[in-house]
Amino acid sequence: MLGNQSSATEFCLLGFPGSPKLRHILFATFFFFYIVTVMGNIVIIVIVCFDKRLQSPMYFFLSHLSVLEIMTISTAVPLMLWGLLLPGMQRISLTACVAQLYLYLSFGTTEFVLMAAMAVDRYVAICNPLRYSIIMNSCTCIWVVSVSWVFGFLFQIWPVYATFQLSYCKLNVVDHFFCDRGQLLKLSCDDTLFTEFILFLMAVFIIIGSLIPTSISYTYIISTILKIPSASGRRKAFSTCASHFTYVVIGCGSCMFLYVKPKQTQAAEYNRVASLLVLVVTPFLNPFIFTLRNEKFMEAFQDGMKRCHRLIKD
Template sequence: MYFFLRNFSFVEIWFTTVTVPKLLAGFLVGSRTISFVGCMAQCYFYFLLGATEFLLLGVMSFDRYQAVCNPLRYPALMTRKFCLRLVCGTWVAAFFTILGPLIMVTGLPYCNSNVINHFFCDRTPLVNLACTNTEWVENINLLLAGVLILGSLVLTVISYCLITVAVLRIPSAQGRLKAFSTCASHMTVVTIVYGSHIFMHVRTTHTYTERTDKVVALMTSVVAPSLNPFIYTLRNEKVKEALRDAARKRGLFGTKEFQEKRTGFHRIIVG
């Protein structure tokens, strides 16, 4: 689990780095221009890292399925070598999935305008600037986005359906709660990421609205990556235990003197 979380954090850091520094430069310095090559590079890495994120979330759901449904066989099934292959597979699959549509978008003739009504070089605003029929490009992008996003979502849904069936067979309520708690953080992130990206990318330009698209893009590139560390840490018992141990070592709470003061203060209030 922590191996995949480290890779997921790595992807999230670079996903935010693709758009946020340029956005902040526009606010602080006032520079809102970007070269054509820089614009295409930003578009490519944004979708490359986004696609890798989707595939990695699907792999993480498969990992949770193995941990809950095959706990005794988990170390033998999810070896470090196999996990490394899964992570490398997500990068390779995302690279070849995104490369083709970017080449098509780069080859379009842009003569209408050089102003993008967005805070980064998103696919739909770029295609709208082309002075030719772009319906075939939109259809290919829609097809690939649907296969990538919905395909990984189907894997996630199937994994959690099997997890739910396995957990409901656990006789004790404490055991069921413990099993579900290992998946709660991942399910929260899946809901936020898939919900916003499906609304943003799995649609045609006929349903595109610039204001709504910018709000959703801001959530996917800034808000969601900022919330993920808190979601994964605050719902992780091992992280909470490590924080409590660190606080005890620094004498913040848990010491004998603190407990005596706390008890005495409690007695004063009650009395």
């Protein structure tokens, strides 16, 4: 352990306290969540790439969202699972800790930008259907996705840099299952009030900033849907954006619970539960949210399964 020193070369992750039996139960649960999340998103990516019926902007954005979900959950959950199998604390180098926090925050920021882009895409599809193919052409989609990725990775450079510029003169035990920023700030002997305030403003900018175009888009979408005379037409129009709206509510709700608070150094149990919502539960639900109520995707999935079955039989 480090004590009375100005810097740390490694950290010890405390992980989940409890008996070995409880840790094994948690391992089995989180391993199941991880495997289902990764496999579900891989299925989405493969079907979107190979089925011509899904060659549209909505599914193009969805495939990138699936890539982000796989990467986000893979930044922390494999290490968490390994820690559940090992007794005691798990050591992680400073470099690995920096990389883990940076990738986790960058992927999350990219998701929020992409989420807003998907809302605008649904707005154009429902409110301006005749101009949809012109506005949301392939160049526009590639540009939007590229900007989302670049912005996400550039935006998080300073927050991660500021976090690890602090002096860590307390014990280097992180009371979490990954390098959580709030728990890292707790280990510093510096006055982190200003840093925490700037991080709070940046979190508000990302989350609220993505919610503004999303809210405006859905205001126009709902207004347009209500003007459709037939009930079947309203149902069909709403079904095209219901999954995205559900994703927005779950994703933004869990992230606001974790990051949009002036004091970043919350209690460890609070951060641990909130992080599980963001890192494990939300990515686990998303493949089901985007596929089970999507008739076009389910048709493509069933046809793909039939083709695989015929190949196996032959």
